[in-house]
Amino acid sequence: MNLSQGWERIATSRRLAFTVFILPGTIVFLGLVIYPVFSSFSYSLYSWDGLQREAFIGFENFRTIFVSDKPISTVFWNAVSHNAYALIFVVGVQTTLGFVLGLMLFQGLPGTKFFRALVFLPVTLSIVVVGFLFNLLLHPTWGAINHFIRLFGDPEFSFPWLGDPATAFTTILIINVWRWAGFPALIFLSGLNNIPRSVLDAAELDGVTGPQRVAWIYLPLIVPQLLTVLILTITGNLRMFDIVYSLAGPTGGPNYSTDVLGTLFYRTAFGGITGLADKGLGATIGIVIVVMSAVLSLIVTRALQNKRVTLEG
């Protein structure tokens, strides 16, 4: 056997091995991820009768959702307004809280490990279970939260936090913060831990302390982490479903005051508990959510890109 034949054999066996290794995963991925994603696009271009495709109608489904006088359009814009409010609320409250928690853990005081583990604990819990737990705790008469207020304040206090359209959605968002805040906290913490010792020492020598240090040293150096947090917050928010389902039901009650795109997608695509499903409109809402996530993520990435400070060179 000469050398070139040997190389050839290795090359063939490498090619064979590569194919055997990559093929099964690729097939499953193409069949169960890529195919459904692209089919969703085509679904939105048809009218549907139950599970049967009826006729090609172009962008009619998009028109129905965006600008028609059908109820679905009203419900859609109602849900969009709630997602917009949720985004502002969660970015404001959860990101700030996460940053403050990250900063406090960054001090490295004794016991930090314990607090770090505790801050992250809710992130590991099932959102539905968290939702149903708070459902009980927030009950107007028997719930622990109102009872607590009765003990220290008005003894007759009884407020339906989830039953009043004025407070229901904000209450849900606060519980969402309870479940999620540990996630940005630990992402920020890892960003802070990555700041080189020398930078912190130099800042200290120059007398940069307190709020100045946060604004001039910490924040510019954790822009990549901030970007990660913002993108995860945006995409997570537009997908919000479990927390609303478990606290307010699939219709986002009371009276659609907590309805979001996630619950609307579920009801429209699968029928939920009430109403008939419309696969075409459901697929359309799904695509709108994907496109909105992508566009918003892109805007945030662009906006933060030139704010990024690198220490190399």
Next chain:
Amino acid sequence: MRSRAAIRIRQVGIRKSVVVYVLLGLYALAILLPLLIMYNSSLRSTNELFSAPLALATTPKFENYQEVLLGNNFFLFLANSVIITGGAMLLNIGLSTTAAYALARYKFKVTGTLYALFLLGLMVPLRLASLPLFILMRDMGLMDTRIALVLVYAAWRFGFSILILYGFFYTLPANLEDAGRIDGANEFQLFRRVMLPLARPGLVIAVIYNAVPVWNDFFFPLIFLRSSQKSPLPLAVANFFGEHSVQWGPLFAFLGLSILPIVLLYLAMSRYFIRGMLAGTFR
């Protein structure tokens, strides 16, 4: 002895340390109180809960647990969760370690394209493509089966596993591979005996990163399962709430039990959980 703890407090400053401890303590309370109230309430009867919601369970009653464990098939739902998550992880890791290995160690023309395609899959929330999946599962006769969930989860997390495992395989030194070849190992033995054992830390991280969201998922069981006997825990909780809405004692017990597996695992290995669950968020 001047301990390191005392030195650190001095470095940070006494006053600042006190503020940080107070705030962290308050936050810890906000996290723990709802969970403590849940476990406390799970040891009291529904009547007691209605008359005094916050009283301590001084004489704990285990009837609620008895009802949930024996009367309501809790172990069946737990088993469903274990089967679905375990099956999905086995399939996912089997498919993704081989694929990630192939992408990281063999340079062919298609390698870059495939890697980009898998990562593209990460950007799209699969749940919004659930309609075609629904029809696909129906056509394959897999509606209302746990197999449908195993397949969907394994595929959904494929890109995430590739992302994590690719990094691990990529950094393994090339001379290991050469040494294996000189010793006469073929490509498959090389993967199985030499490279795979070295990537084991990556496997642990990939499993944690993917298993937690799969274990906690509610959406896909909701649309794919019809018979409540096949429900994993999150869906079982929702069903239980629908059927027992006024039996608060058993409700609290069910909630407490349903998060217990993950809470115990987390307490035992929180460092790995945190590392694992944050793994996919860095670029």
